[in-house]
Amino acid sequence: MIKRVLATITSSREIALDTIEMNLAIPEFASFSPIAPGQFVHIQIGSGVAHQLRRPISIADVDYEKQQITIIFKVIGTGTEELRKYRVQDQLDLLVPCGNGYPIEKIDSKKALLIGGGIGVPPLYYLAKKLVDKGVEVTSILGFQTKDHVFYEQAFQALGDCHVVTNDGSYGYQGFVTNVIETVQPTFDTFFSCGPTSMLKAVTNSLVDREGYISLEERMGCGVGACYACVIPSPNEKGFKKICQDGPVFLASEVSL
Amino acid sequence: MIKRVLATITSSREIALDTIEMNLAIPEFASFSPIAPGQFVHIQIGSGVAHQLRRPISIADVDYEKQQITIIFKVIGTGTEELRKYRVQDQLDLLVPCGNGYPIEKIDSKKALLIGGGIGVPPLYYLAKKLVDKGVEVTSILGFQTKDHVFYEQAFQALGDCHVVTNDGSYGYQGFVTNVIETVQPTFDTFFSCGPTSMLKAVTNSLVDREGYISLEERMGCGVGACYACVIPSPNEKGFKKICQDGPVFLASEVSL
Amino acid sequence: MSQLAIELPGLMLKNPIMPASGCFGFGQEYSKFYDLSQLGAIIIKAATEQARFGNPTPRVAETTAGMLNAIGLQNPGVEKIITEELPRLANYNVPVIANVAGSTIEEYEAVTEALSKSNDIAAIELNISCPNVKQGGVQFGTDPALAAEVTRRVKAMSNVPVYVKLSPNVTNIVMIAKAVEDAGADGLTMINTLTGMQINLNTRRPVLANTIGGLSGPAIKPLAIRMIYQVRQEVSIPIIGMGGISTAEDVLEFLLAGASAVAIGTANFLNPFVCPEVITALPHVLEKYGFASVADAIGKGHEDAKLHLSRT
């Protein structure tokens, strides 16, 4: 069940260019567990006057002992710019946890391929940890704009094979994540992907016959399914899905990108 | 000349109910001196997005050594509520110094009567200090809503006779400042008054034949004379005065309340 | 309780607070946050004759102290609303107001007729901010004659009171208000969103896939207050006010302007608890400003006031 909480920022640091990692202590933590990888928090910016809409940010990690979650966000506009200014001990008004994550309990997979692009990388980290916990072998392909944008490479490396690609080739492979899939030809039975829609299109096109889950992004209003801002056409009976409520994670075959 | 500066808050404390005293360190202080009593600062609230208008607050004291000014404000609405939340070391964007103060250099007075009401009291404190410096004898009559709203009584007492009156009689005299004038019958050659318009009307009516200066309040836009928000009819050639630019201090005979 | 209660045509409201159409779906999502029976009423998402998918995404954008939306009447169609959504809402002790939309007068009639067979709605909110496809897309709500015509025809079909929802995108909203009052409207709801737009500097294209969208949120509150105040002086049917409300103080301002109840839209997205929180705060705010009840405050901003037209 989604709750509204005031989380306390316990750490905030820039881990790559314009990319901030924050740890947030969540009150009444027990009532949220377990949090599924792929779920997100919907964050109020400031007093909520100038910024009328919350910002959806994926849960990048969960520390059940410390009762805190990790988020990683890139500063791309006025809201994330404000968010970057928050300091340790400041409070953030969150709706948590939102959406449906990757259904790892239901998935019978031995080898997983994780494909992340830019700010789509964060949720895959918590997913990778959960998969490894389950005994799944994990290979990750992470795409970033440039060397300066790369983050969490070692963290993913610690959980399995990790290939980094940058658009300009300034670090790791050069090109797009799909180029790396072709080059590396990883073996896997299920893929999990998160990133910009253009990347997800390329990924699902190149892996069209494979079982896979993708996590989608769309501009959101409510974040809870009430406003119909975040719909995506779907071959289901209703003709559409709501990304915030039915997703953000979908079976690749479930939605029409 | 009015400048825009980022002042640093060096102290902030509640000196009476919903009444905050703040000290502000002013950069390039020398370029502003001397500041006349009755001048004000025009303060930006927050990032200036939700609050599009600055708030005018009188300069209540000036410390030339520490290069700082004192302001005292009452929390009455959203802007002053925001202002109260500022902490020591935070910065405030000010236009300073605005308006024309009490022309104490020009005034040939031996005994001054200061009459302040509520948030009209602060500028009179700096005025009292300046007058006493000049060798003028000062009597003050300060009106407040209730006992809980009283502030700076001792500070005024240290500079001369000081009579406090509260509307509900919970402290000092009961009633209005004009009642106290009648009761105390102070001797003075010039009066100086600041407070709500209704009080200024009562004061100028009861002292109609005496030389006096009053400081006016009006909702302001620019604070510098450009927007014509803060005009008051005047028997001068233009037919009006601008409170922010020609005032806020006027000869009582100069303006039509 | 009676301090907050207010009675309007077809609506016995335990308090004057209701979520605005399109900002609360059909209530199911927010029922997970709190008991919907706390609400004065619920205005559900627009219903059309057939199911509609609405506009392409992006459908929302943020503006300073406001938001733009171009959802585009997405809804499962009136029949599904009656069979699937209304029964779920009937579990709560709260009157439901159905928002009726259409592209032709005939569609408005058909939707109203279908809803009239349901026992689960207390009133209709007639959404006239829709383009009339038969008249080259001119909005029903911007032409007094057209607004009156659709009001009359829907009123004839309906067995519950009809509140007409006014569009603010007009030169003279009083004229439209009078036209629909004369045509038989039982009440007014106002205001709908103002037509706005935002351009993305990176893509050099409008942010909304639909190019234009409706502006809502605190940014539009002064426009809503002005329109309600002006309409209150010229019509006598009750007004349900909306536009940028997020606090109990805002509610009181709408009551003073002349609204008898209010709806809260955009603010639900920021704070899913905004409606019950405002309901809880309202008695204190009424008291603070010296009002015995909601009824006592309605229209109290008008006394001694007269409307000047000159400005700037």
Added chain:
Amino acid sequence: MSQLAIELPGLMLKNPIMPASGCFGFGQEYSKFYDLSQLGAIIIKAATEQARFGNPTPRVAETTAGMLNAIGLQNPGVEKIITEELPRLANYNVPVIANVAGSTIEEYEAVTEALSKSNDIAAIELNISCPNVKQGGVQFGTDPALAAEVTRRVKAMSNVPVYVKLSPNVTNIVMIAKAVEDAGADGLTMINTLTGMQINLNTRRPVLANTIGGLSGPAIKPLAIRMIYQVRQEVSIPIIGMGGISTAEDVLEFLLAGASAVAIGTANFLNPFVCPEVITALPHVLEKYGFASVADAIGKGHEDAKLHLSRT
């Protein structure tokens, strides 16, 4: 320099930034903050035939991300403006645009005639958001025929180009824009303020002594962008855009929507340096988003776009 320069009828602008009418007086106050010669142009406060005191105070109120004003055309009268204010502005290397107001067409004509004798103005901004006393107070700017008539008559009197300032308080701004274009307007300025209101909960009265006032500031920016975008598609005379601008990014958004230059109003009150700061920032913003010059960006938000009418 040529990156920012733009030429409009009667106006050789070194950059597209100018203060908006009524927000900058006659320039003297802001000349103490910076050298006015930095500005692209200056639009001075409205001129009427005789001196006017304007409305009673309070004349301004703050709203969320906006402000209301009801100054009420206070000015010393056109003759004093010509003899006292314009000569002072002539000391700066900056074109002056005179804002012309009136209560009758004859007053507009008289003000224009007087200004036409001065050599100190480069253009006229015709403020048609004034009530026409001869027609029961209906605003010139809300009726296409009246707007066209006053444009034609002023244009006939003027020896400088005439920019007509459009009121946003209309159902169809494109219709008004076309009417004044047909009537001979050399350009448009848009938008003026939206009519709004605020009620003080303590006094239970409208905050503004005038009851209603004009809403300006960031709150109205999406409405300004929408109107400029729509007008740009239907008229060919240049547009000077305004409404909530406070950053160079805002300026670019107005250029993309179709404005050829912009005016900044309310933001001057918050930051007296806003105009020169925006001028300094503009080259970087143009560059960041891939534009070689101001001219290069004008109207670039339109390509491939088409205007849909359906929404909500």
